[in-house]
Amino acid sequence: MNIAVCVKQIPDPAAPGSIDPESKTLRRDGKLIMDDSDSFGVEMALQLVDKAGGGEVTLVSMAPNGETSGLRTALAMGATRAVLVSDPKLHGADALTTAKVLAKAIQRYPFDMVLAGTESSDGYTGTLPVQIAELLGLPSVSFAKKVSIDGAVVSVERQTEAGYDDVTCPLPAVVSVTAGVVEPRYPSFKGIMAAKSKPIETLSVADLELDSIAVAEEVQAVHDAQARQGGEIFEDDGSGFEKVVAFLEQLKLV
Amino acid sequence: MGVRTVWVLAEVTDGVVSLTTAELISQASTLGDRVECFSFNVDPSAIASTLGSYGAHKIWSVGELGGRLAGPVVAHAMASVAVNEGRPGAVLVGQTYDGRDILARLSVKWDLPVLTNVVNVTGELPDLVSEHAIFGGEKIVQAHFTHSSTGLFAIRAKSFEIRDHQAVEPEIVNVPMSEEVVADQAKITRSHVEERVGPKLDEAAVVVSGGRGLGQAENYQMIEELAKLLHGAPGASRAIVDAGWVPYAYQVGQTGKTVKPSLYLAVGISGATQHMVGMKAAKNIIAINKDKEAPIFQIADLGIVGDAHKVVPQLIDALRARG
Numbered sequence: 220m221n222i223a224v225c226v227k228q229i230p231d232p233a234a235p236g237s238i239d240p241e242s243k244t245l246r247r248d249g250k251l252i253m254d255d256s257d258s259f260g261v262e263m264a265l266q267l268v269d270k271a272g273g274g275e276v277t278l279v280s281m282a283p284n285g286e287t288s289g290l291r292t293a294l295a296m297g298a299t300r301a302v303l304v305s306d307p308k309l310h311g312a313d314a315l316t317t318a319k320v321l322a323k324a325i326q327r328y329p330f331d332m333v334l335a336g337t338e339s340s341d342g343y344t345g346t347l348p349v350q351i352a353e354l355l356g357l358p359s360v361s362f363a364k365k366v367s368i369d370g371a372v373v374s375v376e377r378q379t380e381a382g383y384d385d386v387t388c389p390l391p392a393v394v395s396v397t398a399g400v401v402e403p404r405y406p407s408f409k410g411i412m413a414a415k416s417k418p419i420e421t422l423s424v425a426d427l428e429l430d431s432i433a434v435a436e437e438v439q440a441v442h443d444a445q446a447r448q449g450g451e452i453f454e455d456d457g458s459g460f461e462k463v464v465a466f467l468e469q470l471k472l473v
Numbered sequence: 474m475g476v477r478t479v480w481v482l483a484e485v486t487d488g489v490v491s492l493t494t495a496e497l498i499s500q501a502s503t504l505g506d507r508v509e510c511f512s513f514n515v516d517p518s519a520i521a522s523t524l525g526s527y528g529a530h531k532i533w534s535v536g537e538l539g540g541r542l543a544g545p546v547v548a549h550a551m552a553s554v555a556v557n558e559g560r561p562g563a564v565l566v567g568q569t570y571d572g573r574d575i576l577a578r579l580s581v582k583w584d585l586p587v588l589t590n591v592v593n594v595t596g597e598l599p600d601l602v603s604e605h606a607i608f609g610g611e612k613i614v615q616a617h618f619t620h621s622s623t624g625l626f627a628i629r630a631k632s633f634e635i636r637d638h639q640a641v642e643p644e645i646v647n648v649p650m651s652e653e654v655v656a657d658q659a660k661i662t663r664s665h666v667e668e669r670v671g672p673k674l675d676e677a678a679v680v681v682s683g684g685r686g687l688g689q690a691e692n693y694q695m696i697e698e699l700a701k702l703l704h705g706a707p708g709a710s711r712a713i714v715d716a717g718w719v720p721y722a723y724q725v726g727q728t729g730k731t732v733k734p735s736l737y738l739a740v741g742i743s744g745a746t747q748h749m750v751g752m753k754a755a756k757n758i759i760a761i762n763k764d765k766e767a768p769i770f771q772i773a774d775l776g777i778v779g780d781a782h783k784v785v786p787q788l789i790d791a792l793r794a795r796g
Contacts, residue, residue: 236608243614313586340747343727344589345568346627349544349577358658359544362570364721375659378721379570380486382667386542388659398728399715435586440615444606447753447772452765455779460787463759466775470736470757472679472703473795
């Protein structure tokens, strides 16, 4: 069982985000870390390969500036190798362009399944996994909250508006997993040391033989949303609930 | 089909057209001259008058999918209709599970980019501008496509008003599921409905949500109790859904439901940007949280800095006493 996992490296979400005034896109030039939502895909891949009795987990990632620290984290968790497509041409690339790049990168190594997070924590586009599936001509199951493999079939519990569906899908397939689907492991010291010597293959757009990279949408303007004014704040001294009741009375809810 | 036509994905649950579908058709009517819907897993004649009352001129019915996931089947139907009829000026889908899958597949078929998490679309075809909330709704980004081809948009729930429209009797055309797309696809073998008590989360006038500050899963009972007393729906932050305390159907936020109640009561929720995007449009917000620096207090009309384990039981007792 060989699994490719899409990993995005993003600015630390704990740090305040900012917009580049010129390109009006999210600044991504600082230090990048592995997106938390992708750690679930990495963990899931490691567990599935383990259960299947062995195989390789290949990370695929795209970054405009050659950043690898997020990939090292995933390698330290136990992934076999990483393929990083890094090219200044990819600055401001949209989800479809990213999907084309990653689909090419995925095809460099044999795979039975592609795993990805449902959406990144910085861009939230949420279409990439299924775009990759369509590009590769594969079936897909998005929003998986439970995944198991039996032979050449993957079984998934897929979220729905009302609950969830049991879905079966022939392999190879693309599966996107939700946060919380598994508990991502912390890299061990041994893992961190081993990750230093694991291969990260760095490629340019030209290496992938992709025809064209076009920026197809642009941000016209960024403005402040209508600000919501904060109201009154009280320290609870045992009578906090009374303030709430009074507020509910005002709203005629009690 | 002209560039002044807008396609809207019609989503139906148990025979009922979703509110988001109604919102999309309403707005689509303002963007171009003609609105056409794609429906699946429903008898189109059963929803025709409803879709027509919002302004839909035509329904392309893909019919029953026999358990197949909508993404590849509906995207294939859209692409095949476009071969004969031409592509529309824009395609609007809700930011739902199936909506995103369909849009993603269509984007590859047509080699066109998508704009998702849209909270507004304005202008008139072919010059549309979309709006996106970022940084937890603090800033609004306005974007447009640089190409002049079909605009593909996934739109968050409650982005548009549902407007009265002069009723139209939509024409129904069948576009049956194609055999070539049926082979080797994912299939639903069983559907599970996670029962919820009280009104629907995204339609309730009062929403009471709990977060990590509740301490442990058992304490979520307080939230359900409080919601019941206020005739509201219980909700949750992503943190406690990920932790498995409550089902995903309770989640409010970026990856969960968007709610717009007249009162949102947040208990033990700090107010991560991911959460705020889903509830910021509430008319009134009350927050109860131990940490006085919690971002939720910046948008709360009333904030109580205190321990949820003390304040909420007192509040429940006070409300019960009033009967």
